[in-house]
Amino acid sequence: MSEITAFANRLGKNAKHLIKWARRQNIEAWRLYDRDIPQYPFAIDIYANHAHLQEYDTGWIMQHAEYEAWLAEVVEAVQFITGFPAEHIHLKQRSRQRGSSQYEKTGRSGEDFIVHENGRAFWVNLNKYLDTGLFLDHRNTRALVGSEARGKRFLNLFSYTGSFSVYAATGGATGSETVDLSNTYLDWARRNFELNRINPEQHRIIRADVFQYLQNAAAEGKRFDLIVMDPPSFSNSKKMLDILDIQRDHPRLIREAMQLLEPGGTLYFSNNLRSFELEPAVAERHAVAEISRQSVPEDFRNRKIHRCWTIKHR
Numbered sequence: 001m002s003e004i005t006a007f008a009n010r011l012g013k014n015a016k017h018l019i020k021w022a023r024r025q026n027i028e029a030w031r032l033y034d035r036d037i038p039q040y041p042f043a044i045d046i047y048a049n050h051a052h053l054q055e056y057d058t059g060w061i062m063q064h065a066e067y068e069a070w071l072a073e074v075v076e077a078v079q080f081i082t083g084f085p086a087e088h089i090h091l092k093q094r095s096r097q098r099g100s101s102q103y104e105k106t107g108r109s110g111e112d113f114i115v116h117e118n119g120r121a122f123w124v125n126l127n128k129y130l131d132t133g134l135f136l137d138h139r140n141t142r143a144l145v146g147s148e149a150r151g152k153r154f155l156n157l158f159s160y161t162g163s164f165s166v167y168a169a170t171g172g173a174t175g176s177e178t179v180d181l182s183n184t185y186l187d188w189a190r191r192n193f194e195l196n197r198i199n200p201e202q203h204r205i206i207r208a209d210v211f212q213y214l215q216n217a218a219a220e221g222k223r224f225d226l227i228v229m230d231p232p233s234f235s236n237s238k239k240m241l242d243i244l245d246i247q248r249d250h251p252r253l254i255r256e257a258m259q260l261l262e263p264g265g266t267l268y269f270s271n272n273l274r275s276f277e278l279e280p281a282v283a284e285r286h287a288v289a290e291i292s293r294q295s296v297p298e299d300f301r302n303r304k305i306h307r308c309w310t311i312k313h314r
Contacts, residue, residue, distance in 0.1 A: 007040045008077040015081055018299055022046075028115040029124070029136055032082075034301040044078060045136055048115050050088045051078050052126045057093070090126040114195065118143060120166050121195045123188060133161045133188060137305045138230065141268060141295045145228060146171035148266070152225035155179070155260065157210050157253075162189025164228045169198040173226070176203045179213050211242065214256040225265040227257055233273035246271050251279045254311060258286060263313055270295070270308040278309065287312040 014032055022030045032051070033044040041056040053074070062070065075089050082089075090110070110127025117139065124133040145154070145164050150172030156165045157179050165178040180186055186205050193200060206213065210231070231253065235244040246253075250269075257267055282288060288311050295308040 004073045011081040027117045031299040053091045055093045139297050142167045149173040155224040155227040157229040158231040169203045178205045218259050223262050225262050227267045230270045267311040272306040
């Protein structure tokens, strides 16, 4: 059996199980393949009737012609298994990103289209940016937020395109604030709000540096019952007042977010830094529980794609 045949067979096996599973879960966006076979280092996600392929940077060296032929075989196998037309196969080469590069444009435009997840709708674009507009690995965490939001005030920090806020608002939150520094992604969040008929007066979108927002919110006496904070591992965005290093800065971020959390409330804190270690002082000060085993969805073979904690007042 050739390597490409083994790859295609694995795709077919995964698809046979996951297509039915996704239908039962009421989701249109899910992970089909995640480097299951080391010789094919890709993450392949399905978004409705599109496939999004991310090639991981392995450092392998191939001649250009050999590499192009190898990529063509991969794309052909994905087409064959999914039945999607060539224009619905979206390929990106992806290295480990630092700073704000995960949000940078790829130089391509692509089309915006809608995917549905648990009764919510989200705009995605599989070409324009390195990321798509919806982080699939936090699907379970979004569902948790949606199930807990009724009657609560919700705060979404480092909000990206506002998917957690969509879940909170449609889950019955009495109000929310969605905070990010990127105009691009806040505009995207507004479109997601419109798509889900969310009242923008009740659920506010705020452009701010999160460090500055936390200080201002505390001074203004703002309080929330439910907070999500899912920061990047590192950011040197020129818009920020300072460089963000989540390993260094998370004690301060958590401390200041907890000042806004009502007694009995919950802060969901997550990040995807592989080497991350939660500062012991955080657990000494607060009631902390790691929920990563529950928060990473079943379709993710990589169970370490993120880590997630609930943090509450003692």
